[in-house]
Amino acid sequence: MHAFRRAFALVASLLVVPSILASQTYPGSDDPRAGLKPGRLDAGVATHNMRLVSFSPKPAEFDTARGLTFINSDLAFRDKYVYQGNFAGFTIWDVSDPAKPRVVSAVSCITAQGDPSIHGNLLFLSAEGRGNRNDCAKGGVEDPSDHMAGVRIYDVSNPAAPRLVKNVQTCKGSHTHTIVPDPKDSGVIYIYVSGSQGARPAAELAGCKEGTDPADENNSLYRLDVIRVPLAHPEQAEVVTGARIFTGLDPAPRAASRPARRPRAAADSARPAPAPTGPRNCHDVTAYPAMGLLAGACASHGLLVDISNPLKPVRLDAVADTNFSLWHTAVFSNDGRRVVFTDEWGGGTGPMCQATSMLEMGGNTILTIAADRKYTQHAYFKIPAAQTAEENCVSHNGGLIPVPGRDIMVQGWYQGGVSVMEFTDPDHPRELAYFDRGSIDAPSPADTAGAQGSRGMGRTIGGSWGAYWWNGLIYSSELDRGLDILALVPSDQISANEIEAAKLVQFEQYNPQSQPRITWPAAFPVVRAYLDQLVRGNGLAPARTKAIATALDAAEKQTGSARRNALTALARQVSQDVGGAGDAERVKALAAAITDLAKATR
Amino acid sequence: MTRRSCGAAGPFRGSRLRPTVAAALLLVLPGVACAQHPAGAAGAHGHAAIPEDATFTAADVAFMQGMIAHHAQAIHMSRMAATHEADPRLGRLASKIAQSQVAEIRIMQDWLLRNGQVAPDTSSWRTMHMDGMLTAAQLEALDGAAGPAFDRAFLTLMIQHHEGALQMVEALFAVRGAGQDVDVSVFANDVVSVQTAEIGAMRRMLSQLPDR
Numbered sequence: 001m002h003a004f005r006r007a008f009a010l011v012a013s014l015l016v017v018p019s020i021l022a023s024q025t026y027p028g029s030d031d032p033r034a035g036l037k038p039g040r041l042d043a044g045v046a047t048h049n050m051r052l053v054s055f056s057p058k059p060a061e062f063d064t065a066r067g068l069t070f071i072n073s074d075l076a077f078r079d080k081y082v083y084q085g086n087f088a089g090f091t092i093w094d095v096s097d098p099a100k101p102r103v104v105s106a107v108s109c110i111t112a113q114g115d116p117s118i119h120g121n122l123l124f125l126s127a128e129g130r131g132n133r134n135d136c137a138k139g140g141v142e143d144p145s146d147h148m149a150g151v152r153i154y155d156v157s158n159p160a161a162p163r164l165v166k167n168v169q170t171c172k173g174s175h176t177h178t179i180v181p182d183p184k185d186s187g188v189i190y191i192y193v194s195g196s197q198g199a200r201p202a203a204e205l206a207g208c209k210e211g212t213d214p215a216d217e218n219n220s221l222y223r224l225d226v227i228r229v230p231l232a233h234p235e236q237a238e239v240v241t242g243a244r245i246f247t248g249l250d251p252a253p254r255a256a257s258r259p260a261r262r263p264r265a266a267a268d269s270a271r272p273a274p275a276p277t278g279p280r281n282c283h284d285v286t287a288y289p290a291m292g293l294l295a296g297a298c299a300s301h302g303l304l305v306d307i308s309n310p311l312k313p314v315r316l317d318a319v320a321d322t323n324f325s326l327w328h329t330a331v332f333s334n335d336g337r338r339v340v341f342t343d344e345w346g347g348g349t350g351p352m353c354q355a356t357s358m359l360e361m362g363g364n365t366i367l368t369i370a371a372d373r374k375y376t377q378h379a380y381f382k383i384p385a386a387q388t389a390e391e392n393c394v395s396h397n398g399g400l401i402p403v404p405g406r407d408i409m410v411q412g413w414y415q416g417g418v419s420v421m422e423f424t425d426p427d428h429p430r431e432l433a434y435f436d437r438g439s440i441d442a443p444s445p446a447d448t449a450g451a452q453g454s455r456g457m458g459r460t461i462g463g464s465w466g467a468y469w470w471n472g473l474i475y476s477s478e479l480d481r482g483l484d485i486l487a488l489v490p491s492d493q494i495s496a497n498e499i500e501a502a503k504l505v506q507f508e509q510y511n512p513q514s515q516p517r518i519t520w521p522a523a524f525p526v527v528r529a530y531l532d533q534l535v536r537g538n539g540l541a542p543a544r545t546k547a548i549a550t551a552l553d554a555a556e557k558q559t560g561s562a563r564r565n566a567l568t569a570l571a572r573q574v575s576q577d578v579g580g581a582g583d584a585e586r587v588k589a590l591a592a593a594i595t596d597l598a599k600a601t602r
Numbered sequence: 603m604t605r606r607s608c609g610a611a612g613p614f615r616g617s618r619l620r621p622t623v624a625a626a627l628l629l630v631l632p633g634v635a636c637a638q639h640p641a642g643a644a645g646a647h648g649h650a651a652i653p654e655d656a657t658f659t660a661a662d663v664a665f666m667q668g669m670i671a672h673h674a675q676a677i678h679m680s681r682m683a684a685t686h687e688a689d690p691r692l693g694r695l696a697s698k699i700a701q702s703q704v705a706e707i708r709i710m711q712d713w714l715l716r717n718g719q720v721a722p723d724t725s726s727w728r729t730m731h732m733d734g735m736l737t738a739a740q741l742e743a744l745d746g747a748a749g750p751a752f753d754r755a756f757l758t759l760m761i762q763h764h765e766g767a768l769q770m771v772e773a774l775f776a777v778r779g780a781g782q783d784v785d786v787s788v789f790a791n792d793v794v795s796v797q798t799a800e801i802g803a804m805r806r807m808l809s810q811l812p813d814r
Contacts, residue, residue, distance in 0.1 A: 067713060067785035069657075087784055112784045129787035130775075131657060140657050140782045175791075196791040198775065250802070277802030283795070300799030322695060322803045325702065326796055345698075347792035350705030361698055459712040 031385035033417070036438030038390065040460070040481060043440070049433035049491040050420070053473060054099050057482040059106035062086050065460050068112070068349075071479040074176075074397060076118040077470045078509035081159060083123055084477055085114035090125060091483075092159045098473055098485045104159045109136035111152060115176045117511040119189055121157040122165075122234055128173035128195050136164070144204040149173030151191055151227060153234050165234045168227050171199045171208035171220035176284040177227075178513040180310045183289070190310045191227040191237075194282040196299070214247045214276055221280040222246045224296075224313060243313040245296070245305055249278035283344070286330040290517035293369075295330030295339045302327045302341045302367065304375055316373045323360045323380070329397050333407040334518045338426055339367045339375075340409060342395040349461050353393035353416050355386040362394040364411075366426040378426035383419050383434070390439035391415030397466030399512040401474075401488070402505040403498045404520050404529050405589055408432065410474050412464025415439060418476050418486065420494075432493040435476075435486055468512050472503040495532040500525035522593070522600035524556055530590040539583025548574060548590075560602065567598035647720045647730075656717070661780040663719050665790070666710045668732045669770060673703040673710075675727035675735050676763055679756065682745060686752040692807065695800075696756070702796065706789070713785050733773075734766010750812060757808045764797040764804075 037044035062070045073085035082093040089108040093101045115126040132148040141147045150170040154162045175195040182188040199210035199220035214222035223242035279298035296303030304317040328344035345362035346352040352362040363382030367375045387393045398411025407424045417436030423429040440460040462480030474486040490496035534540040555566035571594040581587040649663040683696035714721040747755045
């Protein structure tokens with residue numbers, strides 16, 4: 001363990017090691033998130049190392065509270081636009097001025113849960129369940145031929161007037177989906193479809209079949225549906241294959257090495273074999289196309305899948321954990337050697353972060369991927385501040401914050417707020433920053449009277465569905481309230497240089513479930529980010545870090561070849577520091593970043 | 603079927619205020635049972651009038667009402683673990699089931715009240731019998747066991763109980779027009795995902811118990 005990481009381990013964090021199986025609950029806490037004033041638009045706010053840049057309420061089309069019907073869902077990003085899904089349609093925001101986001105269009109079309117992805121001018125939306133219609137009309141599905149379950153494709157080349165191009169029907173609908181580009185043909189993308197519903201009847205959609213045999217080629221369950229989209233002709237998008245990545249995951253009723261207990265009674269043997277209990281579908285899959293990998297969050301299991309051939313995904317490993325209720329979403333570290341999985345205990349509508357809630361459930365767990373491409377499970381993480389009975393809360397969607405040299409992600413915890421977690425050390429994840437509001441509804445008399453474990457009479461499901469770093473800021477989709485934009489504030493946890501370095505990473509588009517590889521440009525903030533980390537973690541002697549800082553300042557004042565020569569000399573010196581450093585790897589990264597900067601200097 | 607059993611449920615027809623009144627009158631707390639339950643059949647709460655433009659059907663109402671009773675019995679079973687010398691690992695699973703299902707009962711009650719329907723409380727398992735629920739004799743056997751015998755009985759009976767929940771969802775979705783309401787649909791799919799995974803975990807635990 002590096003000294004850098006040891007320093008982190010000293011910081012108190014609420015984590016539980018999987019092998020320690022005692023049930024734990026929240027300790028008493030004086031966290032500023034406790035006791036915030038309730039209110040939909042005037043709730044109390046607690047922030048730490050973050051600030052709210054802007055809050056924009058929902059467009060009127062969706063500004064109604066009725067269970068899940070009008071809640072916002074996930075986000076996708078392209079250029080100056082943020083695409084926000086909603087169970088009743090979607091919103092396109094222009095965020096050119098993040099302090100004043102502007103609604104470009106709000107499209108009403110019942111599409112549960114409306115998770116969006118953007119690719120060029122095509123917007124994809126997930127539709128699951130029985131109430132979505134092909135024609136987007138209200139009133140539910142009367143005739144099966146009106147029923148839409150699958151992926152809707154919109155042309156958003158005119159964002160003020162999105163046009164529905166095609167409804168791609170799938171046997172199991174689509175709860176979420178993931179874009180995987182064709183590695184060879186830039187004119188083609190694939191969409192991996194995830195879902196939780198059963199198969200539709202063949203009478204409604206030809207070829208669909210609900211069965212219990214995971215290996216049955218005709219069974220619509222136990223397979224990952226893949227849609228092929230020719231980008232020039234999205235109207236020709238169709239399901240092309242279904243990968244059987246779930247076979248053999250069913251737990252054996254009895255350990256194979258042990259003898260049968262006793263002959264079954266006649267009545268027993270007449271009973272049909274129990275249905276398989278392994279996953280029959282994934283809830284959500286996160287692709288890391290640059291690595292050819294996919295992390296599948298598949299209800300009872302977390303999967304690792306090779307997708308180097310997107311049409312032939314091959315399962316590499318699978319893990320189960322009785323503490324994990326519902327493997328829900330995954331985020332890779334940028335080096336592809338770690339994965340954070342979330343557990344959506346309670347389905348997102350339950351208050352699973354109360355003082356009495358179990359700490360090892362409803363949070364994150366960190367897995368490492370070894371050279372043989374197998375998982376090892378490490379610690380759990382849950383936000384270290386208990387929430388009220390009125391706040392639906394559990395770990396939910398997020399993505400990386402591109403600070404070089406560290407694994408940091410931001411994520412939504414529904415009414416638990418937005419939280420930034422570092423998992424550089426997979427055994428000691430910890431919280432770096434947060435933004436939290438009080439509950440939407442005031443506590444009911446029943447709850448204040450001590451009814452622990454129940455959601456209050458206030459019935460509004462809200463909070464952050466997902467929070468993502470996008471080109472310098474954090475965007476959070478609030479289910480009930482609207483859209484939040486947040487900025488990181490420099491602190492002893494994340495320095496100004498680290499934030500500047502993160503801001504240098506700019507993408508043209510971003511779909512969190514299709515993770516892009518992050519690369520940092522040659523720049524002074526990147527170099528100084530590594531240096532700040534060496535200072536913070538005592539990874540290099542203070543005399544040396546001070547000297548390097550001075551040399552960097554001097555080099556920055558120079559121009560042209562003088563700067564290049566100064567940086568080249570500094571890189572050479574820093575390389576010589578590696579041997580005696582407490583955190584040799586980070587010193588190496590620092591030297592490499594200085595070398596890159598020297599080479600980029602003209 | 604329009605017979606109502608208890609509480610102030612009535613044909614609210616989408617009014618946004620009156621369900622709150624119903625909520626206030628029908629305190630859905632453990633131990634604060636509404637007075638009389640109709641004797642006998644499962645799902646006997648019936649449904650209040652359903653507005654014409656509603657996205658749900660009588661089958662959705664019966665499903666939510668029945669699942670409250672179903673969940674309530676699971677909570678009752680799970681809470682036995684603490685007093686029946688259960689293995690700590692099983693105790694943790696039982697706590698998880700109890701905490702999950704307490705939260706889910708509130709979701710179902712909220713949905714029913716929001717839609718002007720009768721919301722059974724956590725005592726309803728004593729009068730309603732849904733798929734997979736334990737008989738009085740099975741419950742007595744579970745209560746009479748302790749230690750490893752309790753673990754075995756609990757796992758066996760909770761698997762049966764969970765499989766009943768899966769059957770209830772299957773039956774719901776077999777009804778034409780049912781399961782279109784997004785809250786019911788999401789909830790029912792969650793029940794399938796979570797309880798299927800828990801059945802798997804319980805089968806694994808059962809296979810690891812010491813031989814009798």
